[in-house]
Amino acid sequence: MLCLREYDRAVLPGVRLSDADRRTLADGALDPVLRIRELAGDRLEVEARAYVGVVRLDACEIRVLPKHLGGSLDVLRMLEYSAGGRVRTLEAGRWFAEGDADLRDLVALMVTEHCERLLRHGVRKDYVTREEDLPVVRGRLLPDRQVLHHHGRLDRLACRFDEHDTDVVDNRLCAAAVERAARTAGSAQVRARARRAAAQFGPLAPTPLGDLRQAVSTLAYHRHNEHYRPAHRWARLLLSGGGIDGLFTTGPLASRAFLVDMNGLFEDFVTRLLEDGAAGSGLMVTRQSAQRRVLVDEATEKHYSEVRPDVLVRGVRGGVPFRLPVDAKYKLYEGKKLSTQDIYQAFLYAHALGSPAECVLVHPAGPGASGVRVAVRDRAGATSARVRSVPLDLGSVLDELAGPQPLEAAARVWNEVVGQPPK
Incomplete structure (x- = not known):
């Protein structure tokens, strides 16, 4: 395993990429965020950018750590606060020894934790429109389809009806994310816990999620599914490979790379501090x-x-x-x-x-x-x-946000940036 900080460059000796690794990296999709190059003598040169996270190849695992923070747990706390949640004393801190968790495993654990909470309280059902051939009329008969497929038959009737079901986008997004966590988490503990949640969520939403961006665009939050918002936030992050738009949502990198853009995260973090302040x-x-x-x-x-x-x-x-x-x-x-x-x-x-x-x-x-x-x-x-x-000072601000009076941290940053009002 190779660990390096943002914008650092390192050479890993005694490493040879597999053919699958070379195919994965061949199109250069990873180059803007993490440059990996083979050198003579079975050496691998890695050059990091302003992205933190993990890339798992057959030949090795590469972790990029933040330059201005203590480690991946701090990045997770920034993600949580920036997205509108309160910075908590994360359960992940009890699961992993210091420096033992990569960012992807932490996010996979967050996905699993929130999906478990949904399962405990009962997942949402909604009316889903279905079209099926049935022995009796249910809902509305479809005459065009009936004539085209079952002309002259009365034992097979083409019907369209609404069914109260759990197989809706809210649950499909969670099912896809917890299945990804169960399949790709590096920690055996996280994989085992995610597998248990996936085994329960899978039968509830068996329809594949499909295109992530299209599925997310259909979501609208209201009083019936507002409690899904935190689970969906972490699910989108995991399924998109760290939130890099269009880069890791499909293709072989989807399950191998998880990298978060620290430029964008820092901007979101500062903005949220000012909004609260x-x-x-x-x-x-x-x-x-x-x-x-x-x-x-x-x-x-x-x-x-x-x-x-x-x-x-x-x-x-x-x-x-x-x-x-x-x-x-x-x-x-x-x-x-x-x-x-x-x-x-x-x-x-x-x-x-x-x-x-x-x-x-x-x-x-x-x-x-x-x-x-x-x-x-x-x-x-x-x-x-x-x-x-x-x-x-990101570390100090995050500690304050996790304390009993988080708004005081935002107020202090607000006063430093905007200044006190004139008397």
Whole structure:
């Protein structure tokens, strides 16, 4: 097994890929997130990107660990909080020794745990439309189908009817996910537990799930299935190979790779912190707000390109309009200058969207790190815009979120990013 951190490169000696491994990696689908290359002398070179998780090949297992966190359990806690759940003292911490669990096994355990809870409380039933040939009329007779297939027969009647059944998309998604967990989890304990849940869920929803994205698009949550939402969240994550859209949902990589994009996860995590921290402030937090009137083609007066900050905080503060763009950057800036590219982007946001002209960059950092303030000044020395960086100690924030008063952590981050309201 090879363990490395994000953006690290390592060479594993004495490893030769199997023919199945080479076929799996041949189309290059994995290259944007994890580059694996064979070297002479039975060596394997692995270069990680900003994705964490596990890839299991016949020749070896490769684990990519987070650079700014303690391990996979912290990633799981970030996933749970970002998706709208409370960070708990996870059962996974009791199942695995420190450093013994990969991220895929942790998610497989979450899927199994939530599916077990659904089974204990009774799975949902709904009306399903079916068409069958029956000896007596049930529901509605289908005359076209009857004439085409059973002309002149009265013992076989083509009918369409509604049946109250458990074989609905809500249960099919859970059944597919827990079956995947039972088949692909690395931990024998998790596989055994998932197999027991799969043996119960399978007969309840025997129809194959089919295309994941299409199935998920048909889901609509209401009072009858709202309690399925956490199970579905973890099921989608496991079935999609870590949530990488369109990459691992089908094909041979689907059961071999599970990799989470830490750039996207950090952005979701920061956004959720600000949404929770905004409670009672009177300000609104908007995700990925597309601004089309910022860059304009002067010849046609049509928008040239849209500007989309990660977060836009807006409202009225102290009796005046307030707008603050926030950009989440999953980069380790501690002890380093902000990159010129990030500064240029932030200043565009500040000039075009900020009121006052300011933008905040939030990035991960270690305990006790301090942020920087960068100003843009004209030739006369007047400041026209500012960029502030706010370092976020992810480990400390996650510990606070798992404590008895999680909203205090969000309020503290909110005050660091947005600042105290004027008196």
